[in-house]
Amino acid sequence: MxxxxxxxxxxxxxxxxxxxxxxxxxxxxxxxxxxxxxxxxxxxxxxxxxxxxxxxxxxxxxxxxxxxxxxxxxxxxxxxxxxxxxxxxxxxxxxxxxxxxxxxxxxxxxxxxxxxxxxxxxxxxxxxxxxxxxxxxxxxxxxxxxxxxxxxxxxxxxxxxxxxxxxxxxxxxTPIQVQVAISMNGSMLSVSGFLQEGVSMLPVRAVANAAGGKVEWIEQTMDVRVNGKDLNEKVISGSAYAPARELAAVLGLQVEWDDPNKIVRLNGV
Ligand SMILES: [Zn+2]
Incomplete structure (x- = not known):
């Protein structure tokens, strides 16, 4: 055996x-x-x-x-x-x-x-x-x-x-994820997110850094906060992913979904 x-x-x-x-x-x-x-x-x-x-x-x-x-x-x-x-x-x-x-x-x-x-x-x-x-x-x-x-x-x-x-x-x-690309103010980021049940999940740290947001990791609750706000994040292999709309909101960004190209477009206001 x-x-x-x-x-x-x-x-x-x-x-x-x-x-x-x-x-x-x-x-x-x-x-x-x-x-x-x-x-x-x-x-x-x-x-x-x-x-x-x-x-x-x-x-x-x-x-x-x-x-x-x-x-x-x-x-x-x-x-x-x-x-x-x-x-x-x-x-x-x-x-x-x-x-x-x-x-x-x-x-x-x-x-x-x-x-x-x-x-x-x-x-x-x-x-x-x-x-x-x-x-x-x-x-x-x-x-x-x-x-x-x-x-x-x-x-x-x-x-x-x-x-x-x-x-x-x-x-x-966990199904094989559909990858989504991310653009910020017109330039593509080198990282990507994925689609989960129709929601784009974006890498919190990379996107927040690109937008100048503040990321905190709360050890006790294993929570990620961006600009002091909690997110409904999902941690995969040590990286936190959050729904695009939520992440955009705490970073003060507008979000558009380019479905044919599977790109989340984030734009500063
Ligand atoms: Zn016994």
Whole structure:
């Protein structure tokens, strides 16, 4: 399975973790996997190696219980083939894939890096394993209501995960933009804007500079102001774009739209 995940660091430790001398986990088909099961390690810190030793030496299992372990720094450790029927949710093991976040979330919080890595990992796995439609906490599996694992609210986790997926979809959906040229008092600027739902969006800084306007970037609210006025800007790859009419208004410029040539003509009054 391809485990290259954009924006995440995956360490394949499947062959280096301690394993039982003779016992082996059973195998399944990827299509047997129906859900990802989230766990916490219930330890303040730890490593896949330490968990593997405990699961083998103390519990007498064939190997580490989890398929993936996510450290506090967001690094994802790949511990078992997804086809391994490892032991982490009892009777549900055959259909569940175990993901453990290091920490004791009865007293700690998962780090933002861990949650981000968990989102990216689950998204990636759901593409590779389409039958894995659900994400549950350990506690949500039959027979485990008593177990405070993963000890963070799964309703919130799933809602954050849906939002994370929606953002990814929005990114992909952003259509190829129609470029618009910009002229200022009859001369063309070297920068261009784009059309968004029929509105010309212009690069704020370049246009404001050309018109002698004052641009401020408000760090706390991530807002751009021109001549002290807020704009409905959109930030793309670090550059702010604002609707031509709005930007022209705060700069005291008149705006004309040359539709056949796709040029926004800005003129000082
Ligand atoms: Zn658990």
């Amino acid at each position: 391809n485990m290259t995940i954009p924006g995440a660091r995956v360490m394949d430790v499947r062959t280096s973790l301690p394993r039982h001398k003779s016992l082996k986990y059973g195998r399944r088909k990827l299509t047997d996997i129906r859900s990802a099961a989230l766990h916490h390690s219930a330890t303040l810190s730890g490593s896949p190696g330490a968990f593997a030793r405990y699961h083998v030496s103390t519990n007498g299992g064939p190997g580490i219980a989890y398929h993936f372990v996510i450290q506090k720094d967001g690094v994802i450790y790949w511990c078992n083939d997804p086809e391994s029927i490892s032991y982490h949710v009892g009777n549900s093991n055959r259909h569940a894939l175990g993901i453990c976040l290091v920490g004791d979330f009865r007293t700690q919080q998962p780090t933002p890096e861990q949650l981000d890595a968990a989102n990216r990992l689950i998204e990636h796995l759901q593409v590779q394993i389409p039958s894995m439609k659900q994400v549950f906490g350990h506690q949500e599996y039959p027979g485990y209501a008593w177990k405070n694992c993963p000890a963070f609210p799964m309703v919130k986790f799933r809602s954050d995960y849906s939002q994370y997926l929606q953002k990814a979809v929005d990114k992909v959906k």
